[in-house]
Amino acid sequence: DSALGRQRRLNSVGESVLQIAPSAAAAYSLRSLTGGDPRVVRVRRDTGGGAGDNDEEDFTVSEINSGALVAFVGSGNDGFVETWYDQSGNSNDAVQATAAEQPKIVNAGAYLGKVKFDGTDDSFDAVSISSSSFPVSVISLSSPAVTNSTIGLYGINTQSGGFYHSTPKISIFAGSRLDSSVTPVADNDFIRTDIFNGSSSSLSVNGTETTGTIGTSTTALNKFEVGNSTQSGNNIFNGSIKEIILYTSDQSANRTA
Numbered sequence: 001d002s003a004l005g006r007q008r009r010l011n012s013v014g015e016s017v018l019q020i021a022p023s024a025a026a027a028y029s030l031r032s033l034t035g036g037d038p039r040v041v042r043v044r045r046d047t048g049g050g051a052g053d054n055d056e057e058d059f060t061v062s063e064i065n066s067g068a069l070v071a072f073v074g075s076g077n078d079g080f081v082e083t084w085y086d087q088s089g090n091s092n093d094a095v096q097a098t099a100a101e102q103p104k105i106v107n108a109g110a111y112l113g114k115v116k117f118d119g120t121d122d123s124f125d126a127v128s129i130s131s132s133s134f135p136v137s138v139i140s141l142s143s144p145a146v147t148n149s150t151i152g153l154y155g156i157n158t159q160s161g162g163f164y165h166s167t168p169k170i171s172i173f174a175g176s177r178l179d180s181s182v183t184p185v186a187d188n189d190f191i192r193t194d195i196f197n198g199s200s201s202s203l204s205v206n207g208t209e210t211t212g213t214i215g216t217s218t219t220a221l222n223k224f225e226v227g228n229s230t231q232s233g234n235n236i237f238n239g240s241i242k243e244i245i246l247y248t249s250d251q252s253a254n255r256t257a
């Protein structure tokens with residue numbers, strides 16, 4: 001099918017992202033990527049010290065949209081994501097066991113429709129990835145809270161070193177940062193794809209594509225982080241993420257769809 005045909009199918013009932021572009025290593029979203037009704041998040045409710053404080057429960061896509069999530073969290077309370085479940089079938093769940101570092105999904109009893117990172121310490125540890133894993137493709141839908149501040153959207157690295165797109169400055173190691181040539185509008189969703197083949201890279205933001213070489217800071221790939229670019233925890237994303245999918249393959253052909 002043409003790319004346009006795949007786009008139309010994506011919007012049809014029962015069609016899924018992972019049917020159009022299968023073989024993801026990990027896939028996190030608040031919508032179904034499988035065509036079914038998958039479990040997507042495990043949420044901790046904070047009732048301010050009352051009965052049931054810090055209870056946790058799993059939720060599927062339909063349960064989130066039916067209001068079951070908000071009912072569980074309770075009127076006026078906040079809900080935090082402890083686990084963002086992997087829909088790829090590989091069980092590479094994104095997990096944050098520390099309560100204070102869990103991003104928010106319900107604020108004061110209202111469902112946010114996204115996973116909100118505070119820019120201070122919220123993040124997930126996700127899939128381990130081999131240092132020989134090339135190519136790598138990452139597709140995401142996110143919104144920064146501050147213009148030109150997408151540092152820490154995701155990371156694949158050890159505590160020092162990583163892979164980066166040199167022009168414009170787009171970095172896995174330094175936090176998937178966009179420079180002034182591709183500045184997103186604060187709090188607006190933007191779609192981006194990063195594709196690295198080991199020697200060159202391709203970045204697309206809202207359909208505008210640029211290519212470049214990969215920088216020389218290439219210490220071993222290790223852990224895929226969500227909301228943070230380094231395992232040392234000093235490049236935290238300030239904003240919200242709705243979806244992020246990792247492939248250890250070149251997804252250039254599926255970028256448009």
